[in-house]
Amino acid sequence: LVALLFVGAVGAAVPAQAAPETPLQHIVPAPVTVTPRPGVTFTLGPDTRIHTQPGSAGARQVGEFLAGVLRPSTGYRLPVVPGASGRHISLLLVGADPRVGAEGYQLDVTKRGVLIRARTAAGLFAGVQTFRQLLPAKVEAKTRQRGPWTAPGGRVLDYPRYAHRGAMLDVARHFFSPDEVKRYIDQIALYKINRLHLHLTDDQGWRLEIKSWPNLTAHGGSTEVGGGPGGFYTQEQYKDLVAYAAARHITVIPEIDMPGHTNAALSSYPELNCDGVAPPLYTGIEVGFSSLCIDKDITYKFVDDVLREVAALTPGEYLHIGGDEAHATTDPDFDLFMDKVLPLVAKHGKTATGWHEFVKSGPPASAVPQFWGTKTVAPDMVAAAARGSRIVLSPATKAYLDMKYDADTKLGLSWAGYTDVQDAYDWNPGAYIEGLPAEAVRGVEAPLWSETITNTADLEYLAFPRLPAIAELGWSPWSTHDWEKFKVRLAAQADRWDVMGVNYYASPQVPW
Ligand code: TNX
Structure with a gap:
């Protein structure tokens, strides 16, 4: 009783006898294995250096990334230098446990130093994200803060469950500026997302400059849902976004949505319409009314360009x-269209991916269907897998970040139902679609459609905390899956989001 009173008096949340939890137990996504070194800590100091694998530009870039996170808040110089050292922080491409594979890492925090080992720069980058989460949340601040900058001692051995861990942003319904997209890239990188799917075109807007068809953006990019000014990325801005993502080990997957969702293009070029008449720009949120003209040769010249x-x-x-x-496209026309367009993707040296309906045209096994259905019975996906396709899962009832959390959520849609954090988290991608072999799953992706969101604050409100839930499904082994534990780890992220200024939804399901 005395102990209880005492705990109550100081307001500590930790029961008197239990060892306090450390950030080592709060990593999101959950690592494969975490082994604490009890009583050991490492503290960053003004003389700490970041050593990187000699001769590796990739390792050096990861070192610079880490320094970029740590310098503003700590005020330390943190020079990035080739080499290795038992003291300091070392990022090395030798000596990792082979289980880390192509994207995993091994992290050792001892009293003297921090050692991250991996087989690739991508693995080092993932290890750096874990290390960030071991430091106090205010390390994420952009201005100088008071230390100490202490991380708990331990070893983490970690690697991803899936190769594809995606986030999608719809920049077509509402335009998001390059800086807004970069901010989201920074946020998803922290949770080991490695694909950013940009939904660049839709009925309401065309957002990427195409030099051979300039009116796509001049006209087709000039508005958005609700009639705002819209916008588009110049090719230079897009390349810069791709490079920014690449520096965070995120691959951009651009989407040109066809043959439907094309009103912005049809409005920009009358010749793309079967009747030769350009429709007006569209600023509503209906879907399914537009189609490229399947019979016209110019359609394929357009798509090819x-x-x-x-x-x-x-x-x-x-x-x-x-x-x-x-x-607005008949099934035979859809097949005809895909029969002509899939080879164009290959001709330009790329592999096709598409929303799951595109499997009805029988794409090659290399093509990746992205499942967005609301049912767990999906014979088309099982058949595609039998033909050799591997599928990305974005079930709308689980992974759609634009669904409302509950009936009171101001932003978002609800056609697939309400999706609170536990709904987003509590499903197993490896056993979700009935009869789909676990090996046929390439990964998961969390789409964020933007009919109802116009700015970063709105975006963050829908993405957080559900994006980290989907990120964990993509990264962590199923053996770590446990909602009761996840919600505690998620709650511990909130300090970090506060420092980063993330406008997250404080779901009542989470013990913040
Ligand atoms: C369905 S999901 C769509 C989008 C909408 C979204 C809104 C999919 C492939 N298409 O056009 O933006 O619902 O939730």
Whole structure:
């Protein structure tokens, strides 16, 4: 009783006898294994250096990234120098446990130093994200803060469950500036997301400059849902976004949505319409009313030109060609269209990915269907897997960040139902679609459609805390899956979000 009173008096949340939890137990996504070194801590000091693998530009870039996070808040110089040292922080491409694979890492925090080892720069980058989470939340601040900058001692051995851990942002319904997209890239990188799917075109806007068809952006990019000014990325701005993402080990997957969701293009070029008449720009939120003209040769000249330019700007392997909700295109026309367009993707050296409807046209096994259905029975996906396709899962009832949390949520839609954090978290991608073999799942992706969101604050309100939940499904082994534990780890992230200024939704399901 005395102990209880005492705890109560100081307001501590920790029961008297239990060892206090350390940030080592609060990593999101949960690592494969975490082994604490009880009583050991490492403290960053003004003389700490960041050593990186000699001769590796990739390791050096990760070292600079880490320094970029730590310098403003600590005020330390943190020079990034080639080499290795038992003291200081070392990022090395030798000596990692082979289980880390291509994207994993091993992190050792001892009294003397921090050692991150991996087989690739991507693995080092993932290890750096974990290390950030071991430091006090205010390390994320952009201005100088008071230390000490102490991390708990321990070893983390970690690698991802899935190769594809994606986030999608719809910049078509409402335009998001390059700086707004970069801010989101920074946020998703912290949770080991490695794909950013940009939904660049839709009925309401065309957001990427195409030099051979300039009116796509001049006219087609000039508005957005609700009639605002819209906007678009110049090719230079897009390349800069791709490079910014790449520096965070995130591959951009650009989407040109076809043959539906094309009103902005149809409005920009009358010749793309079957009747030769350009429709007006569209600022509402209906779907399924537009289609490229399947019978016209110019349609394929247009698609070829667009895909050529997008492919040339995009180092990643995938081009997303949409294919969803083509309600204004007949099934035979849809097949005809995909039969002509899929080879164009290959011709420009890329692999196709598309919304799951595109499997009805029988794309090659290399093509990646992105499942967005609301049911767990999906024979088309099982059949595609039998033909050799591997599927990205974005079930709308779980992974759609634009669904409202509950009936009171001001932003978002609700056609797939309400999705609070536990709904987003509590499903197993490896056993979600009935009859789909676990190996047929390439990964998960959290789409954020932007009909109802216009700025960063809105975006963050829908993405946080559900994005980290989907990120964990993509990274962490199923053996770590436990809502009761996850919600505690999630709650511990909130300090960090407060420092970063993330406008998250404080779901009542989470013990913040
Ligand atoms: C369905 S999901 C769409 C989008 C909408 C979204 C809103 C999919 C492939 N298509 O056009 O923005 O619902 O939740």
